[in-house]
Amino acid sequence: MQTQSKITLFKNKLNSPLAKKGISVLQINLGKRCNLACTHCHVEAGPKRTEELSPEVCEQLISLIHKFPEIQIVDLTGGAPEMNYGFKPLVEAARATGKQVIVRSNLTIYFEEGFADLPEYFARHQIRVVASLPCYLADNVEKMRGFGVFDSSVKALQWLNQLGYGKEENLILDLVFNPQLPITEKFSLAPEQTNLEQDYKMFLQEHFNILFNNLFTITNLPVGRTKIHLERRKLYSSYLQFLESNFNPGTVEHLMCLDQLSIDYLGNVYDCDFNQMMNLPAKTDNSATLTVSKLLEAGSLDLISEIQTAAYCYGCTAGCGSSCGGALL
Numbered sequence: 001m002q003t004q005s006k007i008t009l010f011k012n013k014l015n016s017p018l019a020k021k022g023i024s025v026l027q028i029n030l031g032k033r034c035n036l037a038c039t040h041c042h043v044e045a046g047p048k049r050t051e052e053l054s055p056e057v058c059e060q061l062i063s064l065i066h067k068f069p070e071i072q073i074v075d076l077t078g079g080a081p082e083m084n085y086g087f088k089p090l091v092e093a094a095r096a097t098g099k100q101v102i103v104r105s106n107l108t109i110y111f112e113e114g115f116a117d118l119p120e121y122f123a124r125h126q127i128r129v130v131a132s133l134p135c136y137l138a139d140n141v142e143k144m145r146g147f148g149v150f151d152s153s154v155k156a157l158q159w160l161n162q163l164g165y166g167k168e169e170n171l172i173l174d175l176v177f178n179p180q181l182p183i184t185e186k187f188s189l190a191p192e193q194t195n196l197e198q199d200y201k202m203f204l205q206e207h208f209n210i211l212f213n214n215l216f217t218i219t220n221l222p223v224g225r226t227k228i229h230l231e232r233r234k235l236y237s238s239y240l241q242f243l244e245s246n247f248n249p250g251t252v253e254h255l256m257c258l259d260q261l262s263i264d265y266l267g268n269v270y271d272c273d274f275n276q277m278m279n280l281p282a283k284t285d286n287s288a289t290l291t292v293s294k295l296l297e298a299g300s301l302d303l304i305s306e307i308q309t310a311a312y313c314y315g316c317t318a319g320c321g322s323s324c325g326g327a328l329l
Contacts, residue, residue, distance in 0.1 A: 007240050010313040013247055018255070018309055020271070023068075023301040025260040027075040027273060027324070028053075028061060030084035032265075035112050038145045040134075040178055042224035042277050045079040052079075057267040058086035060292040062093040068301055069097070075324065077104040077273065082118055084265070095125050102128045104324075107156035108149055119156070123163040126170045130216070130324075131157070134178040136203045143180065157210045166211035174214040175200060176326075181220060181229050187242040189319040190217035193327040216326030219243075221315035223274050243314035251321030254328040257307050267292040271307045273324070274316075280308050 011017065031052030034045035053061075065074060074094035081087055081103055094101045103122065109115050122129055131153070135141050138150035157173070160166065165173040177200075179190055190196075197215035204210040220226045222239055230236040261282070262270040269290035270276040281289040282304050295301055321328025 007237070007244055007311050007314075010309045010311060013244075013249075014252065018252070018257070018307040020257075020302070020304045020307055021259045022070060023259055023261055024070060024072045025075060025256070026061075026064070026071050026073070026263065027077060027260055028081075028090065028263045029077050029273060029276060030079065030081045030086055030090075030265060032079045033083045034079040034106070035083065035109055036080070036106055036146055036149065038106075038132075038225070039229065040144055040181055040220055040226050042221060042226060042274060043077075043079060044224045044277075049079065051265055052084040053086040053265045055085070057265065057292060058089060060267060060296060061086070061090060061263065063296055064292055065090070065093045065099065066097055067296065067299075070301065071099055073100045073102060075102040075104070080106055080109045082109050082115060083112075088121070091121075091125055091127060100128060101125065102130055104130050104132075106145075107131050107133070108152040110156050110159065111152055119159050119163055122160075123165065123171055128172040128174070129160060129165060130174045130176060132178075133157075133175045133200075134180075136200050140180060144178065154208050154210065157204070157212070158208065161209075161211055166213055172214075173212045174216055175212050177215055177217045178220055181226060182235060182239065183233060185235065185238050185242075187239055189246060190219055190322070190327070193217045193320065214326070216324075217320075217322070218324070218326065219315045219318060219322035221274055221312045221322075223277050223312055240311050240314065243318045244311075246318035247314055248317055248319060248321060248329070251317045251328045254321060254323070255316055256323035256325065257316075261301065263292060269295065271304070274312060275308055275310070278310065278312070280310060282308060 032045045032049035037046035110118050134144050141150040165171040200215050257272040262273045262276050269282045271282045284303050316322050
C-alpha cells in the first residue's frame with residue numbers, strides 16, 4: 001500500500017494560486033435525503049438521512065437569487081433534491097428571475113409516493129434535467145445504484161421524452177456516466193465523452209426509443225462512499241496517485257469551481273460540492289468562512305480570491321478533466 005505522503009500537494013502542481021472568477025453558477029445541495037443509497041455517492045445520501053434545508057436558509061437563498069442578476073444558473077442537487085425542503089420554491093424563484101435551473105435527478109424518485117408530478121413540473125418550468133445513468137447496461141447500473149433502478153430509469157426517461165425532453169429546444173435532458181468503482185489497482189479514467197455519448201444514444205434509441213441531449217462523463221472522486229470503498233480495499237492512496245499521474249494542466253482554466261459557489265443545507269459556502277462534502281469551506285482573504293447571510297449582508301458574491309484545494313482535485317484535472325458538466329476538454 002502506497003502512502004498518501006507520496007501525493008504532491010495539488011496547489012504545488014499549479015503555476016499560481018487557483019483564482020476565483022466572477023460567480024455565475026449557484027449550486028445548492030438541498031440535503032442528504034434520497035430514496036437511493038448508491039455505492040459511489042460522494043454525498044453519502046440515502047433513505048435514512050434526514051438532513052435538509054431549513055425554511056430560514058431557503059428564504060435567504062431566494063433573496064440571493066433575486067438580488068444577484070449575475071447568477072445565470074441555479075443548480076439543485078442532493079440527495080434527491082426533489083425530496084428535500086425548498087426544492088419548488090427555489091425553482092420558482094430562479095425561473096421568475098430568468099435563470100436556468102438544473103435538477104440533478106436520480107429518475108427513480110418519480111415513482112415514489114408523492115413525487116409523480118415531477119416530470120410535468122419540470123417541463124412546465126423548463127428545468128434542465130441532468131440524470132444519473134452510469135451505464136446503458138442494466139447490470140452495471142444496478143451494481144452501483146441498486147436492484148430495479150435501471151428499469152425505473154428507462155421508464156422515467158421515456159416519460160420525460162413523452163413530455164418533449166430530449167426533443168424540444170427548451171427541454172434539455174442530459175445523462176451522467178460514472179466509471180465502475182475499482183476493486184483492484186487497474187484504474188481507468190472515463191472513456192472519451194463524445195464517442196461514449198454516441199454509443200449511449202445508439203443503444204438507448206435502438207432498445208428503448210429514448211432520446212437525450214448530452215452525455216457527461218464524470219470521474220469518481222475519492223470522496224464520500226467512493227472514498228470509503230477505496231479505503232476498505234486499501235486502494236485510496238494508489239488511486240490518488242493514479243489521478244495525479246494523469247494530471248492535465250490544460251484542464252485547470254476550465255474547472256467548475258472557478259465561477260461557482262456551492263451552498264450546503266445549513267447555508268455554508270464552499271468552492272465546490274466535493275469541498276462541501278469534505279468540510280473544506282471557502283475562505284475570504286482574511287481567512288473568514290462564508291454563509292449565505294454574509295453574502296447578502298456584504299451585497300456581493302465575489303468575496304473569495306483563492307479557491308481551496310485538496311488531493312482529490314486531481315480527479316477534476318485528470319485526463320480530459322471532470323466537472324458537473326462532464327469532461328472539460
